[in-house]
Amino acid sequence: xxxxxxxxxxxxxxxxxxxxxxxxxxxxxxxxxxxxxxxxxxxxxxxxxxxxxxxxxxxxxxxxxxxxxxxxxxxxxxxxxxxxxxxxxxxxxxxxxxxxxxxxxxxxxxxxxxxxxxxxxxxxxxxxxxxxxxxxxxxxxxxxxxxxxxxxxxxxxxxxxxxxxxxxxxxxxxxxxxxxxxxxxxxxxxxxxxxxxxxxxxxxxxxxxxxxxxxxxxxxxxxxxxxxxxxxxxxxxxxxxxxxxxxxxxxxxxxxxxxxxxxxxxxxxxxxxxxxxxxxxxxxxxxxxxxxxxxxxxxxxxxxxxxxxxxxxxxxxxxxxxx
Amino acid sequence: xxxxxxxxxxxxxxxxxxxxxxxxxxxxxxxxxxxxxxxxxxxxxxxxxxxxxxxxxxxxxxxxxxxxxxxxxxxxxxxxxxxxxxxxxxxxxxxxxxxxxxxxxxxxxxxxxxxxxxxxxxxxxxxxxxxxxxxxxxxxxxxxxxxxxxxxxxxxxxxxxxxxxxxxxxxxxxxxxxxxxxxxxxxxxxxxxxxxxxxxxxxxxxxxxxxxxxxxxxxxxxxxxxxxxxxxxxxxxxxxxxxxxxxxxxxxxxxxxxxxxxxxxxxxxxxxxxxxxxxxxxxxxxxxxxxxxxxxxxxxxxxxxxxxxxxxxxxxxxxxx
Numbered sequence: 001x002x003x004x005x006x007x008x009x010x011x012x013x014x015x016x017x018x019x020x021x022x023x024x025x026x027x028x029x030x031x032x033x034x035x036x037x038x039x040x041x042x043x044x045x046x047x048x049x050x051x052x053x054x055x056x057x058x059x060x061x062x063x064x065x066x067x068x069x070x071x072x073x074x075x076x077x078x079x080x081x082x083x084x085x086x087x088x089x090x091x092x093x094x095x096x097x098x099x100x101x102x103x104x105x106x107x108x109x110x111x112x113x114x115x116x117x118x119x120x121x122x123x124x125x126x127x128x129x130x131x132x133x134x135x136x137x138x139x140x141x142x143x144x145x146x147x148x149x150x151x152x153x154x155x156x157x158x159x160x161x162x163x164x165x166x167x168x169x170x171x172x173x174x175x176x177x178x179x180x181x182x183x184x185x186x187x188x189x190x191x192x193x194x195x196x197x198x199x200x201x202x203x204x205x206x207x208x209x210x211x212x213x214x215x216x217x218x219x220x221x222x223x224x225x226x227x228x229x230x231x232x233x234x235x236x237x238x239x240x241x242x243x244x245x246x247x248x249x250x251x252x253x254x255x256x257x258x259x260x261x262x263x264x265x266x267x268x269x270x271x272x273x274x275x276x277x278x279x280x281x282x283x284x285x286x287x288x289x290x291x292x293x294x295x296x297x298x299x300x301x302x303x304x305x306x307x308x309x310x311x312x313x314x315x316x317x318x319x320x321x322x323x
Numbered sequence: 324x325x326x327x328x329x330x331x332x333x334x335x336x337x338x339x340x341x342x343x344x345x346x347x348x349x350x351x352x353x354x355x356x357x358x359x360x361x362x363x364x365x366x367x368x369x370x371x372x373x374x375x376x377x378x379x380x381x382x383x384x385x386x387x388x389x390x391x392x393x394x395x396x397x398x399x400x401x402x403x404x405x406x407x408x409x410x411x412x413x414x415x416x417x418x419x420x421x422x423x424x425x426x427x428x429x430x431x432x433x434x435x436x437x438x439x440x441x442x443x444x445x446x447x448x449x450x451x452x453x454x455x456x457x458x459x460x461x462x463x464x465x466x467x468x469x470x471x472x473x474x475x476x477x478x479x480x481x482x483x484x485x486x487x488x489x490x491x492x493x494x495x496x497x498x499x500x501x502x503x504x505x506x507x508x509x510x511x512x513x514x515x516x517x518x519x520x521x522x523x524x525x526x527x528x529x530x531x532x533x534x535x536x537x538x539x540x541x542x543x544x545x546x547x548x549x550x551x552x553x554x555x556x557x558x559x560x561x562x563x564x565x566x567x568x569x570x571x572x573x574x575x576x577x578x579x580x581x582x583x584x585x586x587x588x589x590x591x592x593x594x595x596x597x598x599x600x601x602x603x604x605x606x607x608x609x610x611x612x613x614x615x616x617x618x619x620x621x622x623x624x625x626x627x628x629x630x631x632x633x634x635x636x637x638x639x640x641x642x643x644x
Binding site: 285 | 349352355459467470471477478485571572579583586594597601602624
């Protein structure tokens with residue numbers, strides 16, 4: 001279980017890393033004759049077996065968005081061409097569309113791969129910030145004790161009870177509604193970290209507060225070490241907790257980005273992210289005809305599942321009774 | 324116990340006042356105001372008149388004091404967007420959200436606890452299947468669940484895709500209206516309840532398994548108590564504590580989730596209303612929604628704490644803490 005989860009995370013992360021190489025088409029390229037084109041089928045038989053090839057989509061009716069394969073010309077897949085792993089013939093209107101095309105005739109698969117970069121990077125950066133902020137606040141609270149500890153614990157409890165989505169929404173909505181992608185990235189990172197830190201701080205506080213009483217900590221203090229130096233000895237005790245919490249925050253943040261972008265308060269629609277792509281899937285009647293638009297939902301599911309697999313893998317199996 | 328309740332009541336009041344005031348001030352400080360809704364053709368005089376009507380031409384503090392003075396008398400001001408008083412708008416939306424959330428919470432609890440008892444006490448094919456299903460649905464949070472269910476509903480035509488009632492609902496007789504509502508309810512409820520049910524199932528499963536490891540269970544088994552009675556009457560009650568402990572947090576998650584579900588399935592609830600209000604900078608409507616939302620939250624966490632006290636005598640004894 002745990003291994004499957006880790007494997008899945010590695011696969012998704014490397015897809016994001018090698019996006020420009022793996023995407024068959026440019027994510028922003030529009031194919032005006034292929035609006036909502038279904039996924040191209042890849043064939044290996046034409047008479048006998050041959051190298052994989054596709055047929056070009058020909059539009060039958062623009063109104064009904066129906067397409068049929070033009071069997072006149074078999075378009076061979078070109079491997080390692082144009083600095084891409086595999087592509088077809090986008091310049092002659094015969095692109096390889098593994099997951100179909102969207103409302104502007106852009107390749108959904110390529111956008112999904114590029115989108116994973118923004119979605120994952122945002123989630124990872126926000127998780128790191130939340131872990132650092134939460135770690136520092138938790139450590140200070142746990143080490144200082146007394147009034148400061150009380151205050152910090154109350155604040156973190158308050159933030160924990162708040163329905164994160166509403167407050168995040170309110171914080172985002174009061175900023176200018178249209179912002180460039182880079183500002184959105186920073187803004188969302190800050191908002192997400194604001195909700196992530198209390199979970200981290202609580203655990204770190206508990207660890208530090210109990211570790212502080214241990215002999216090595218007392219010895220360090222007796223030897224004349226200041227608070228900062230003692231904390232540096234104490235913090236490694238919280239390392240395991242920090243890793244688990246940090247990795248749990250990532251799917252939560254991916255989802256938060258998707259939600260914000262879905263309701264139009266996240267990234268501008270020109271930036272491919274899993275959230276902005278889901279926004280294109282908001283029209284339910286359209287989705288029935290073009291179900292491949294739900295691909296980003298599948299991508300988000302796979303990441304959430306992967307992290308859940310990792311976390312569940314550490315759980316205890318249930319006991320058996322009456323044996 | 325009384326002291327505890329009073330403290331919680333005070334906390335609830337502080338929370339509602341704080342949330343509503345913060346929402347009011349944040350929206351006020353945000354760039355743009357309701358006058359942008361007037362359109363580009365609005366004259367200077369019209370804009371100034373609108374600002375004056377909503378007290379937007381006053382200072383921050385003056386506006387807050389005036390609003391707070393009326394709010395304590397449950398007059399929450401007027402909505403620009405709907406051109407109606409805020410209070411009835413918020414009340415109607417809150418009823419819809421509460422209906423959705425309560426039905427979802429009950430569904431999730433019944434489903435999650437029952438399945439959790441199965442997976443926590445058995446180790447056969449049924450438990451394995453439930454465990455896999457639960458892992459899958461815990462990974463389909465409300466946003467994905469509502470999209471997926473809407474897709475399935477649209478494809479099969481089994482359920483209406485969105486909304487809370489049919490177009491002609493106002494002409495319907497009572498029973499017809501009710502069945503129409505029941506027809507629209509399953510989709511958003513399931514989208515909200517399934518991930519939550521899976522979380523409850525996991526928790527119940529773990530805590531029951533832990534409870535079954537305790538010495539008193541072995542002792543009861545040695546005295547000849549039948550395994551089924553042992554699980555339900557003895558171990559299950561002890562294991563409930565873990566579930567009650569997360570109920571308070573679950574309410575917050577439920578509210579967050581209900582925003583997404585309301586948005587996707589066009590359910591006319593508090594989440595949608597607040598979203599519209601935020602986008603239009605409808606300042607009093609935002610504050611009203613925030614007040615109602617934090618009121619729900621306070622009730623929810625209080626209910627969670629009371630449940631915990633009911634399930635675990637140790638918590639009761641420890642009061643007032």
